[in-house]
Amino acid sequence: MNLASLPRVIVEPLVRAALAEDLGLAGDITSAAVIPEEHRSTVVMAARQPGVVAGLDAADLAFQLVDPAITMRRHLPDGAAVEPGSVIATIEGPSRGLLTAERTALNFLGHLSGIATVTAGIVEAIVNTKASVVCTRKTTPGLRALEKYAVRAGGGMNHRFALHDAVLIKDNHVAIAGGVTEAIRRAKAGVGHMVKIEVEVDTLDQLHEAMGEGVDAVLLDNMTPDQLRDAVGIVAGRAITEASGRVTPATARAIAASGVDLISVGWLTHSAPVLDIGLDFVEAAGESATPLRRVAQAF
Incomplete structure (x- = not known):
């Protein structure tokens, strides 16, 4: 598939607006209170159901804009088919920023992947x-x-x-x-x-x-x-x-x-339903790897 990415100048204002809506006037008060500033983690975004991925640029920008120290390594491109358990990307960086950006990133990724998935169904x-x-x-x-x-x-x-x-x-x-x-x-x-x-x-x-x-x-x-x-x-x-x-x-x-x-x-x-994609904790700095566990909640 020859799928050209959207220019950043189109995507970034939409991601900034979504983050601003979520952060309000005080930011992520939960993560600031609970997570030490120096704490770092590795998480993965993984599919929970079959579908087609779309929206990785928006998800990546959500993490970057919250904290430039966060990096996202993509294992699959937009347009790729996924099955339950497919790891889409690995994200590493300060834990506060990861938790602050995760809902905005997943909102974009889940919504856009849902659209790609139902489109692929009609195409098939x-x-x-x-x-x-x-x-x-x-x-x-x-x-x-x-x-x-x-x-x-x-x-x-x-x-x-x-x-x-x-x-x-x-x-x-x-x-x-x-x-x-x-x-x-x-x-x-x-x-x-x-x-x-x-x-x-x-x-x-x-x-x-x-x-x-x-x-x-x-x-x-x-x-x-x-x-x-x-x-x-x-x-x-x-x-x-x-x-x-x-x-x-x-x-x-x-x-x-x-x-x-x-x-x-x-x-x-x-009316496309959201594709269920989760954010899973893999490893925290200074600790051995632990089994995957869900950290992205429905709120």
Whole structure:
């Protein structure tokens, strides 16, 4: 997988904001009171269930920003499949900083790995078809760049990133404009030649209308596999075809078999369950190694 990391300038402000939310005005008063300042530890982040890893840059930054003396050695990259017990990374450094950063690091890693995992499930369901899985703008406010990155880590692709980078004429635009034709004509008159135009259609009649005006892509909303197959025939390669609505791992194969180019799935980013990843104590400075034990709690 050729997965490019996000630039640090994108990731760091999000991690800083999460740490600031957690540290408040006094910092980690528990670790400061309980853990000696000079104490050092080694911990590992390990998977508790099968999945796909994403978010290691954010997790690493959480530790670095709390204490630059903390180092994280990655054993697996983003996009790697894991099983229960798989060690993802080893982190070493001052124990206070490790405990202060662990929840923020695991929040990012668990959430993004969850998105990568469910994306990989849809990708697997449609293997050996021409279709690709794409996400939507249904993302957690502020975390879109990371969540869309996690989709890529799971083998999916990204739809538009925001309202400004492509035209997507939805049903409400059509209703207000007075029809598909008028909405497309207004869009073409209002944007530059470099901006692609996609229109959402609910019926094959609307699709015929859209193709008569010429668009770059059509979003085929809540159509059955048979309707999608007819829609692909109508388009006949003149535009990208995108299916959306009622997509699950169980239904994705039939949708992909219709011949559509893309399958868009909103719940990849807005409803993916967290992948359970734990932080386990391995060794404290000056002591012999002890059996792994869980130190990351649910609070």
